[in-house]
Amino acid sequence: MQEQTIELAELSGDCARCFGLCCVALPFAASTDFALDKPAGKPCPNLRGDHRCGIHTKLRTEGFTGCTVYDCFGAGQKVAQVTFGGRDWRTGSGEHARRMFDAFPVVRQLHELLWYLTEALTLPAARPVHADLSRMRERTEALTRGTPEELTALDVPGHRQEVNELLLRTSDLVRAGHGGRGRKKNRRGADLMGARLKGADLRGASLRGAYLIAADLTGADLRGADMIGADLRDADLTDADLTDAFFLTQPQLNAARGSAGTRLPGSVSRPVHWTAGL
Structure with a gap:
């Protein structure tokens, strides 16, 4: 662990x-x-x-x-120090800079997938698929170490689909262990923009890709919810409980609003602006 x-x-x-x-x-x-x-x-x-x-x-x-x-999920330092061996984009020709700029967004996508795969391997309920997750993680890591030409030629959507199939299996296993009305509801891709979900029981819910922009999630129970790709821009997470919500990333939290009373999983940090009044 x-x-x-x-x-x-x-x-x-x-x-x-x-x-x-x-x-x-x-x-x-x-x-x-x-x-x-x-x-x-x-x-x-x-x-x-x-x-x-x-x-x-x-x-x-x-x-x-x-x-x-x-x-960037660590893609910046990977491209700078590994792909291009510490050679600054300001040095050399414009072609050198272009190759670096083309490789960066590809590695960023791969590193985001690595985040999800790595987190999935920490979830005890996902143990039945840990071997498959580990193999996919090794394969994805290997892809990040390709040459600039290999990276830009990579079929990222195709690889993402393969990873997603494993993450869906992970989600089903993890959410099955949570009670609450949310567990039986698949809100994948749901339009919940501005929704009034104050105090909602969303334990074990699938919120994959849900649009929660400016939603009121004050005091909502999101324990065990699958948050992958959920759009939390300006969502109010004041006093919400996300203790063991999974596939929740720092950029998602940074885009939301919250408070000192918002409970978070250990994989992310409380954004400074939540308590700084910014």
Whole structure:
């Protein structure tokens, strides 16, 4: 169990070992999440020469909320230090930078899958599929170590589908051990935007890909719920219980609202802005 916990901790961004790839490779459009337009491959104007953000402590007040909810799942340092051997995108030709920027989003998707597979291996109820999960995890990890050309040629949707089949089996096993009305309800992909779910019994519910944008989940019981892909932007999780909700990622929580009374699984951290009034 301890080994898996350490691996989960490694599947998060380490900006000190990256070259600000998310600030350069990815595009963003002026919106409530970003204060300006930026095309893919162009450095954000806030990115300094040392690859650090010049407004990191003021991102929310400066209109860059989208940056505060993003996590590369450790793909940034993998691409920077492994795929390209520590060679900065600022050095060499434009072709070198382009190859790095093309590889980064592919590895990011693979690392997100690694997060789910690694977490699944920590769930005792999923023991019947642990062997299959372990093999898939090793296979996915091997893919992340491909050359830039192998990465950009990879059929990521096809691989994601194979992983998802295992994660669905995992979900069924884990949710079967939870009571509550939610366990029998499949809310996969449900449109629950702005829904009034205050105090709702969602124990063991499947909320895979559910749209919970701005939903009121105050005091809701989400223990044992499958949260993979659930859109929690601006959802109110004040005093909600997500103690052993699974497949819940840090970016999902960062996009939501919560409080000191929100109970969380050990795989994620309480967002600073929940208690900082930002």
